[in-house]
Amino acid sequence: MSTATQSIREIVTSRPSAASIFHRFDIDLCVQADLSLEAACRELQLSVDQVLEKLADAEVKENGGLAFDALSVSLGRLIQHIVRVHHHCVRQDLPALAEMASNVAAKRSDRDPELVKVAEVVEELRSEMYAHIEKEEQVLFPFISQMDQASIVSYPPAHACFRSVAHPIFMMEQEHESAGHIMSELVRLTNHFETPSWACATHIALFSGLGEFEADLGQHVHLENHVLFPRAIHLETEIKARS
Template identity: 35%
Template sequence: MEKLQSKTVAEMVTENIKTAHIFKKYGIDFCCGGGITLDKACKKYNADYDLLVNDLINVDNTSSRATNYNSWDLDFLADHIVNVHHSYVEENIPLLLQYSARVAQVHGHHYTELLEIEELVKEVAGELSAHCKKEELILFPFVKKMVKAKKEGTELPEAHFGTVDNPIKMMETEHEDAGELLRRIAKLSNNYTPPQGACNTYRAFYAKLDEFEQDLHHHIHLENNILFPKSLMLEKELRNNQ
């Protein structure tokens, strides 16, 4: 119990990704807002502390190799994020845009929140598409160069952006922005709950939005809580060795 109290939400998810499902169950943000203790998280999100701790204690603590992201090399983790999460964003954004336009057109006159949701979907689609490209073209290649430099015992590579902290801060700000857009969508959609008697397209749209948000939370967690802090540590280590 004392061990749990001293850990932040982000640390717990980093150590065991399975706890993410528990925090999701209690409506606790474990990616952008994960840097707080369990007690503070419960107060912030109006969650029952005792019930949460009980669920965390009873979670299966045996992390398989496939989900022990904290042990992966940074270049491998960066490739995983691109291949799994960036690919997911790229593949699903067109579908979300089609769904949102169709549902707003057919049902927006009665359920006016759909009109606002459509605009928010367009906004998050544009922001995440640009965000992923910046990571793939600027940040991740530099992280890979640092990993290579450490393995080969060479000097820290030069970067036009100065320190890696600069693009990381930008990416974290964009994570916050995308997360806020999805929080607004979740609120407008009553946590992706379609109205009674909703058509299949309406239901599919909300189910896809829910899935999209969950993937984004996992995506942001891997970057904010593992890749980014370890990249900063690696840069510092390489700089000290020069």
């Protein structure tokens, strides 16, 4: 468990995943590396208790906190979970990772020219995932939620730009596959997110954050491809049969 008296460097060394949390609070992993967490928070006028709480929450999650039972909840509840947890991860983490990748490429590409490509691919991932989750939240998810409310027996095609929920689902699955290919490229470029001996704290934080995002993306895609989407198609089939 992290403490207020540990230095930023000590905390990140023992738990690389803490780097992404520090980045969210604008704690500089290079400039403030040797400061205690308490001192760094004092400089930035942050609540050290709030930062410690976020670090503790992340540790619980890493150690296998309570699992979300995606099979037993309603489709509406499952969608809420996906948006609150996984779409939030896209919106919160990818911009920070893209910024870190750009900074690392600018400062360290003389040591590793591939860092320029890493920055380009992270930005490509950010752009694609932003567009992807917007389509889900604005079109597909409301449609599925409407079906799940059981407030209608049938619905005219004019209510959506597709005749069956299977059509946008197919497109979303294709985009999931594209995101997977982008992540695979990042794994290749970074040698499975392994930092070199000369890496600075921001470099370490970037690769750690990319590894965490890869894990979250895997959970995200699994919940949609293997739980939400099949259940939505099954529900639509039932509704059409009743009508």
